[in-house]
Amino acid sequence: MxxxxxxxxxxxxxxxxxxxxxxxxxxxxxxxxxxxxxxxxxxxxxxxxxxxxxxxxxxxxxxxxxxxxxxxxxxxxxxxxxxxxxxxxxxxxxxxxxxxxxxxxxxxxxxxxxxxxxxxxxxxxxxxxxxxxxxxxxxxxxxxxxxxxxxxxxxxxxxxxxxxxxxxxxxxxxxxxxxxxxxxxxxxxxxxxxxxxxxxxxxxxxxxxxxxxxxxxxxxxxxxxxxxDLKAVISENNDERLQNNLQPDELPQKLDDLLQDAIKRQMMSDVPLGAFLSGGIDSSTIVGIMQSQSSQPIKTFTIGFDEKKYNEAVHAKNIAEYLKTDHTELYVQAKDTLAVIPKLPTMYDEPFADSSQIPTYLITKLAKRNVTVSLSGDAGDELFGGYNRYIIANHTWSKISGLPLAVRKLIATTMHGISPGAWNEAYALFKGVIPKKHRMMNFGDKMHKSSRVLASMNLEELYNTLTTQWSGEDNVVLGAGLLPTANLQQFGDLSNIESMMGLDMLTYLPDDVLVKVDRAAMANSLETRVPFLDHRIVEFAWQVPLNYKLKDGMGKWLLREVLYKYVPKELIERPKMGFSIPIDSWLRGPLKDWAEDLLDEGKMIQEGILNVKPIRTKWIEHLSGKRNWQHHLWTVLMFQAWYRDEDNVIKRSS
The missing domain is CATH 3.60.20.10 (Aminohydrolase, N-terminal nucleophile (Ntn) domain)
Incomplete structure (x- = not known):
């Protein structure tokens, strides 16, 4: 690197x-x-x-x-x-x-x-x-x-x-x-x-x-x-499923063989090497295979948080103990994560607002203390159908697309007309009879988002509602025009779910996930390697029919079958967790003054780039606890932090 x-x-x-x-x-x-x-x-x-x-x-x-x-x-x-x-x-x-x-x-x-x-x-x-x-x-x-x-x-x-x-x-x-x-x-x-x-x-x-x-x-x-051409690989292999007469029961072994070879090659290094381990399916598969190929304990690294909602370190430790890796975990406090924020504008060079950039930086910093190269489990979700949004979007569209758009828009308008606070109050009346595992946080926010989903004209619009922040209707950037971007229609006859997976492979993976990891790791002079992105594995994954990736409403079936060769099923089966931090509460607490300065109405008006009104509205609603606008606000804050950092370097656009 x-x-x-x-x-x-x-x-x-x-x-x-x-x-x-x-x-x-x-x-x-x-x-x-x-x-x-x-x-x-x-x-x-x-x-x-x-x-x-x-x-x-x-x-x-x-x-x-x-x-x-x-x-x-x-x-x-x-x-x-x-x-x-x-x-x-x-x-x-x-x-x-x-x-x-x-x-x-x-x-x-x-x-x-x-x-x-x-x-x-x-x-x-x-x-x-x-x-x-x-x-x-x-x-x-x-x-x-x-x-x-x-x-x-x-x-x-x-x-x-x-x-x-x-x-x-x-x-x-x-x-x-x-x-x-x-x-x-x-x-x-x-x-x-x-x-x-x-x-x-x-x-x-x-x-x-x-x-x-x-x-x-x-x-x-x-x-x-x-x-x-990845797009061609995705589209062409739609017509070449299980080529070379590969039988369905041979798929796990074929994937295992490919991963064995890719990981063996990626363990080649003249400097110390290890791996990130979250305890999830992807990283556990990589570490399991690495350890099977090594006579010495593989060095593994995990970041932990005291907030149980965000902490996967316990699961990672269980995997590490089973595989007998040389495991290092570091529990970080709010002050540790907050100290990273001032580094972000220069680390990412252009505005970048995936908040998992913070724990990613911390885990690469931890790994660098012991190794110079670390393998990661990135791309497993995109290749093998791991994101819940694939199932949610497809299921939702199949349910609502039969209703006339006019009817859906009428229902959506009614849902959106009730404030999130009122929805929360109504939900509280029935919360006691709902099983704990099905209970929701921020019910009112979810109902408002559901109203936008319901009013979607097509699957593309529905998927964008699930995966994007500020919409074009917000006009948040003054004087901005429209630029063409990738879309679901480019994949032709692919199924809905595969089209979403393909779109993520072309956009979200290289422009978000890989950027996040590259900049965070390089800021710590650490090389990261991604075995799932060996192009032979990518090509194979797109030859596998969808029903061997998603089974019984669960993603990554094929990848799980490989993982179970190395790690017991009971150590893996649990709800998916994201690599995230409590931005929502931090913006009302330790980050409040920092955010207020960046969102100062007078300064933003003077800068003349952003439409201040919708931003200030969301900020006030968030501070009051009325709404949870953490993702929208983080996007604004990361731009503002970057822009202020650039103040003496770039020429302002007219």
């Missing part, structure tokens, strides 16, 4: 060395072990690299790295898990090869030299963001891994093309403009993150996963091609 940055420019009289040093220094924490720059002033190209040494800790892994033919110069962020296999294949095919070291960087560069860029990229199993300069043709290539584990931003700013792992590297360059894109900001308020390919700044984009971008001074319009 490293950090890359650089630029291609038409400008003359540029101090290449100074610019590249500053770009690298801005992301030093991504690679504290080594630093290098390379530039060619005549061709206007400069490359900057920060290294976190994982494989080949010697100087032979230093970057930027020049190919043996001297045609290519490369900087690389990530890990190639099959690079030793690729070396063997290349050595067998090209007998004259002489290897200088044993880093995966050299493997990739040698392969590009010998068999070309696209053939090499298609052969890689791993996570990566690559910048490659072709000296012969004066071309710059930017390449991103298939799912989007590693970040890569790019864009023209005047006569200079900037790129890097994080926006803060681009912002150090003198050409950087930094005008806020209000249209992209509007998407942020809807999703809690800025979805690809957009960024918070005009003229700067995220390279979409599975892509190769080519740009040159002669052809400044970037050309982007897909070498691997």
């Amino acid at each position: 490293c950090g890359i940055a650089g630029f291609l420019t038409k400008e003359k009289n540029i101090n290449f060395d100074k610019q590249l040093l500053s770009m690298g220094e801005a992301i030093k924490y991504r690679g504290p072990d080594d630093f290098g720059v390379w530039f060619d002033e005549n061709n206007g190209i400069g490359l900057s690299h920060r290294r976190l040494s994982i494989l080949d800790l010697s100087p032979l892994g230093h970057q930027p790295m020049l190919s043996e033919s001297r045609r290519y110069v490369m900087i690389f962020n990530g890990e190639i898990y099959n690079h030793l296999d690729l070396r063997k294949e290349l050595s067998n095919r090209f007998l004259e090869i002489k290897w200088r070291g044993y880093s995966d960087t050299e493997t990739v560069l040698k392969s590009i030299d010998l068999i070309g860029i696209e053939s090499t990229v298609n052969s890689l199993i791993g996570m990566f963001a690559i910048a490659l300069w072709d000296r012969e043709n004066a071309l710059l290539y930017l390449i991103r891994d298939r799912i989007g584990e590693k970040p890569l931003y790019y864009g023209w700013q005047g006569d200079t093309f900037l790129f890097g792992s994080e926006l803060k590297a681009l912002k150090t360059h003198t050409a950087f403009n930094g005008e806020i894109d209000k249209d992209a900001l509007s998407l942020y308020f809807r999703y809690n993150y800025v979805p690809s390919p957009y960024s918070i700044y005009k003229g700067v984009s995220k390279l979409t996963p599975g892509s190769i971008l080519t740009v040159s001074l002669n052809k400044p319009m970037p050309s982007v091609i897909k070498y691997w």
Whole structure:
């Protein structure tokens, strides 16, 4: 895991060395072990690299790295898990090869030299963001891994093309403009993150996963091609279920075999390695397989909270004791989590409002005390149907879609016309006769949300109601327009649930989950690896029929069948918990003054970006306890904190 940055420019009289040093220094924490720059002033190209040494800790892994033919110069962020296999294949095919070291960087560069860029990229199993300069043709290539584990931003700013792992590297360059894109900001308020390919700044984009971008001074319009298309994988495999005559009863063993191989490859490291363990299905599966492959106890890490509602540490400890891992748990207090908040604006570079970013930072900080690499269980929900919202949305739509829309809207208007407080009072009258496991908190809020669900015109609108915050009707960003985003209809004949899973794979996973983990881990100079995102597992998962993922109203059936080989069923079966913190009560307590300053009506009006009225209304209602607007408010607060932090750096949009 490293950090890359650089630029291609038409400008003359540029101090290449100074610019590249500053770009690298801005992301030093991504690679504290080594630093290098390379530039060619005549061709206007400069490359900057920060290294976190994982494989080949010697100087032979230093970057930027020049190919043996001297045609290519490369900087690389990530890990190639099959690079030793690729070396063997290349050595067998090209007998004259002489290897200088044993880093995966050299493997990739040698392969590009010998068999070309696209053939090499298609052969890689791993996570990566690559910048490659072709000296012969004066071309710059930017390449991103298939799912989007590693970040890569790019864009023209005047006569200079900037790129890097994080926006803060681009912002150090003198050409950087930094005008806020209000249209992209509007998407942020809807999703809690800025979805690809957009960024918070005009003229700067995220390279979409599975892509190769080519740009040159002669052809400044970037050309982007897909070498691997997740949407195509999802859609095509809909017609190729259980291909190769794989029988249903063979599915668990096939998945187990794939995970065994992926995890074995991802445990390759020249530095200490461990895993996050929440006690849930995904992380327990990863740790169970890791421990089965290791003669020594695997190091595992868990964050605990005193609030039982948010605490999974007890379950993780039970799993760790059964598997006999070397387990470390840390119970954090409110003061520990609150101390993270001031770090968030600079950690995430652009507004980002998934509140689980806080415990994610804390667990990566805990892990870094003992290891340099940690495996995680991310992506199990998206691949194997783990989110409750899939079942809820599909079930709800099947029940209400038969009713005429006019009737549903009439009922919804009536439901919404009753205040949440009145709903809560009515609920309290009957609460005593409702079994404890079915009782609800914030009943009034849920009834109002249900009214919006009921009025949905289609499944897309219903799903958006469940998964988004500020709607377009709120007009929370002044002067914002509409930008196109991914939708459920793009998957054709897929079932409702699979369309929702596919949409999450394309959007929520790379732009929220993977961003959250990457930035939090890199802030602690910790490499994270995600075995479920081995593309062979992704392709297999989309070949499996839905009824082997969801059974009897329960998600992840297939994954559970694998897990039960390693961990007893009774240690796993319990309601799903999110990795969250009590933001709602904190905003009324220890975070109140901080939030009040950021939501100051006069300051927001002066800033002229947000529509103040609906924000202040929700803030007052939340403080009074009348409503729980924690998610809406957190989205605003994270933008405001970011914006204030940027005050002396960016130019304000008009």
